Amino acid sequence: MIHLIQTLGHTTLSRLSTLGRACFLLLRLLSAIGSVLYRFRLLVTQLYSVGVLTFLIVVVSGFFIGMVLGLQGYTTLSDFGAESALGQMVGTSLVRELGPVMAALLFAGRAGSALTAEIGLMKATEQLSGMEMMAVDPIKRIIAPRFWAGFFSMPILSLLLSTAGVLGGYLVGVEMLGVDNGIFWSRMQSTIDFKSDVLNGVIKSIVFGFVVTWIAVFEGYDAIPTSEGVGRATTRTVVYSAFAILGLDFILTALMFGDF
Amino acid sequence: MTLTASQPAEMMVSVNKLSFSRASRVIFDDITINIRRGKITAIMGPSGTGKTTLLKLIGGQLRPQTGTINVDGIIVNQLSRQRLFELRQRMGMLFQSGALLTDLSVFENVAFPMREHTQLPESMIHSLVLMKLDAVGLRGAHQLMPSQLSGGMARRVALARAIALDPQIMMYDEPFAGQDPLSMGVLLKLIHVLNNALNLTSIVVTHDIHEAFTIADEVYLISEGKVVEHGSAKQIQTSSSEWVQQFIHGHYDGPVPFHYPAADYRSELFGLAGTKSSAP
Amino acid sequence: MQKHNLTELLVGLFVSAGLIALFFLAMNVSNLRETANPDGYRLVARFNNIGGLKTRSPITISGVKVGRVGSITLDQDSYNALVTLNINPGICVPEESIASILTSGLLGEQYIGLEPGGLDECLADHDEIELTQSAVILEKLISKFLFDKADSQAQ
Numbered sequence: 001m002i003h004l005i006q007t008l009g010h011t012t013l014s015r016l017s018t019l020g021r022a023c024f025l026l027l028r029l030l031s032a033i034g035s036v037l038y039r040f041r042l043l044v045t046q047l048y049s050v051g052v053l054t055f056l057i058v059v060v061s062g063f064f065i066g067m068v069l070g071l072q073g074y075t076t077l078s079d080f081g082a083e084s085a086l087g088q089m090v091g092t093s094l095v096r097e098l099g100p101v102m103a104a105l106l107f108a109g110r111a112g113s114a115l116t117a118e119i120g121l122m123k124a125t126e127q128l129s130g131m132e133m134m135a136v137d138p139i140k141r142i143i144a145p146r147f148w149a150g151f152f153s154m155p156i157l158s159l160l161l162s163t164a165g166v167l168g169g170y171l172v173g174v175e176m177l178g179v180d181n182g183i184f185w186s187r188m189q190s191t192i193d194f195k196s197d198v199l200n201g202v203i204k205s206i207v208f209g210f211v212v213t214w215i216a217v218f219e220g221y222d223a224i225p226t227s228e229g230v231g232r233a234t235t236r237t238v239v240y241s242a243f244a245i246l247g248l249d250f251i252l253t254a255l256m257f258g259d260f
Numbered sequence: 261m262t263l264t265a266s267q268p269a270e271m272m273v274s275v276n277k278l279s280f281s282r283a284s285r286v287i288f289d290d291i292t293i294n295i296r297r298g299k300i301t302a303i304m305g306p307s308g309t310g311k312t313t314l315l316k317l318i319g320g321q322l323r324p325q326t327g328t329i330n331v332d333g334i335i336v337n338q339l340s341r342q343r344l345f346e347l348r349q350r351m352g353m354l355f356q357s358g359a360l361l362t363d364l365s366v367f368e369n370v371a372f373p374m375r376e377h378t379q380l381p382e383s384m385i386h387s388l389v390l391m392k393l394d395a396v397g398l399r400g401a402h403q404l405m406p407s408q409l410s411g412g413m414a415r416r417v418a419l420a421r422a423i424a425l426d427p428q429i430m431m432y433d434e435p436f437a438g439q440d441p442l443s444m445g446v447l448l449k450l451i452h453v454l455n456n457a458l459n460l461t462s463i464v465v466t467h468d469i470h471e472a473f474t475i476a477d478e479v480y481l482i483s484e485g486k487v488v489e490h491g492s493a494k495q496i497q498t499s500s501s502e503w504v505q506q507f508i509h510g511h512y513d514g515p516v517p518f519h520y521p522a523a524d525y526r527s528e529l530f531g532l533a534g535t536k537s538s539a540p
Numbered sequence: 541m542q543k544h545n546l547t548e549l550l551v552g553l554f555v556s557a558g559l560i561a562l563f564f565l566a567m568n569v570s571n572l573r574e575t576a577n578p579d580g581y582r583l584v585a586r587f588n589n590i591g592g593l594k595t596r597s598p599i600t601i602s603g604v605k606v607g608r609v610g611s612i613t614l615d616q617d618s619y620n621a622l623v624t625l626n627i628n629p630g631i632c633v634p635e636e637s638i639a640s641i642l643t644s645g646l647l648g649e650q651y652i653g654l655e656p657g658g659l660d661e662c663l664a665d666h667d668e669i670e671l672t673q674s675a676v677i678l679e680k681l682i683s684k685f686l687f688d689k690a691d692s693q694a695q
Contacts, residue, residue: 048547052554130359135348156558163561
C-alpha cells in the first residue's frame, strides 16, 4: 500500500517537473521569434518539411471526410425531409469542428512525430551538444524554427481541410445524390458566419498548432538519447497531442459556440 | 563582465576542488586538475568515471556543486549564457561520434561555425574551409555527406570543424575509441601537429594507454571521482601504486578485482544454506 | 541553389493555397458578402412574443431578403421584446408597414416578414415600426383550437 502511494507520489512529481521543463523550453522558444524571423531561410525550410509535406494527406483526408459527411448527412436528413440543409450541415461541421480537429490530429501524426524523432535523434547523436560547444544555441537554430513553422502551418492546413471537405461534400451531395446546387450553397452561405464560424475555426487551429508543435518539439528535446528513448518519445507526442487536441476542442467549443 | 582569479598564466585550465554529483551518484569528489598552456594533457581512467563529464564541466555545459573551473583567467561556472557562448568560441571540442550535422555536407559542416560567428564573405569562407580540410587530409571529400564517411573520416571532418575558428583550447573526447591502427596513427599525428602548429592547449580524454603515452606531455589518472596519479608519462609508468600498474598494463585482476562481489560459489551452485567464504 | 528555390516556391504555394482556402470559405461558404453593409439603417419594433427569433435572422419583404435582425432585448417597463432591424441601404420601408414573425419551412427557422404599408413616406434611421404581429406559439394555437371546438360543439 505504501509502495503504491510512493509510486503515485513519484510519478506525480516527475510529471510536474516534466511540465516545468516544457514551460522553460516554451519561454525560450517564444523569445526566439526575433531570431527566427531574422534567419528567415531556416523558417522557410521548416515550413516546407512541416507544412508542405503534410499538405497532401490533409487535402486528401479532407476530401474524403467531406464526401462521407455528404453521404451520411443526406441519409439522416432525408428522414426529416430536410435534404436541403445538407450544405449547411457539411459546411458547419467542417468549418467549426472537423477542419481544425482533423487537421491537428493528422498534423500530430505526420509532422509532429517526425519533429520529435528528428530532434530526438539529433540529441542522441550529440549534434545538439556539439552545437552548444560551437557556441551556437541549438534552441534558436534548430528547435525554434521548427516550432514556429508548425505554429504557422496549422491554420493553413485546417483551412485547406475544410475547403477540401466542402468540395467533397458538394461532389457527393449535388453531383451524386441530387441535392439542388443553388440550395446547397445558399443554405450554407446563409448559416455560416465568417466571424463566428470560420474565424473561430481558425482560432482553434492556431491553438492546436501551438500546443501540438510544443509537445512534439519538447518530447524530442527531452527524449532519452537512445533509440528506445526516441521511439517512446515519438509515441508520447502522438498520444499527448491527441489528448490535448480533443480536450482543448471541448473547452474552445464550449467557449465559442456554447452561448446559443 | 569577466571575472578574473589569481592564476599562474602557465595554467590554461584550472579545475579547483571540484565536486559534481548527478542523481545522488558522486562523480567528482573535490578534485583539482591543472592543464598547462600549450601542452597536451591526457585524462585517463576506467570507463564510466565521468571523463566526458569533466569536459562538459570545463565547457560550461554542466555546473559543479562546489569548486571552480578557471579557463584562461575566466571562471566558467559563474558565466552568463552570453559570456559562456563567447568563451566557447575559443574552445574546440571533438566528440566521440564526431557529431556532424547530418543534413549538411562536409563542406557545410566545416563552414558552419564560420557562418554563424563571423561575417566573412563567402569566398573567404570557401578558402578557409578548404584549408582546414586540407590540414586533416580530407580536402577532396568536401562534397560528401556525413553518411558517406567512415567513422575515422567523420572524426577528422569534425576535427576540421572544431579548429575552424582557430580555438585556443582543443578537447578530445575518446578520439581513439574503436579506430583501426591506420586511423589511429593519423589522429595521433594530427593531434600532435595541430597542438604545436596552432599553439593549442589540448586535453585528451581516453583510456587508450599506449596512444596517450605517445603524445601526452602530462597525464592524469582519475578513478572514483578522485585523481589517483598525475605526472609525465614516464612518472606514471614507474609509479609504485598497484592500481596504476594494473590499469596501465591491463592486468585482469589486482586492486580492481575480477569477480563482482557474490555469495559463496559452492553454496550457490548446490543450493546449500551458505557459509560465505572470502575467496573469490 | 536549385533545391533552395524549389523549396521556397513550394512554401510560397502552400501559404497561397491557405489564403485561397480562406478566401473560398469566406466568400462561398460563409455569409461574408452580406455583412459588409455599414451604410444600412436601423429600425426598431416591439413584439409581445418573439418565439424562436434569433439575432441575424433574416428580414424579408415579399420573400426578398432586405436585412438581418440586429439585437433583441427586453424592455423592462412594458415587458415587450425590443428588436432592432438592420435594413440594407436603398430599401424603402414605407410608414404603416407591418412586421410579423413568420416561420420558414417545417424546421421552424423564424424570420421577420415586412408587409409594406400604404403611405409613400419611408421610415428613417431609428424609427419604430408601430404595427407588429408576434410569433405564433404552438401551445396557444392548440388550446385556441380546442377552445373553439368546444365552443362550437356547445352551440
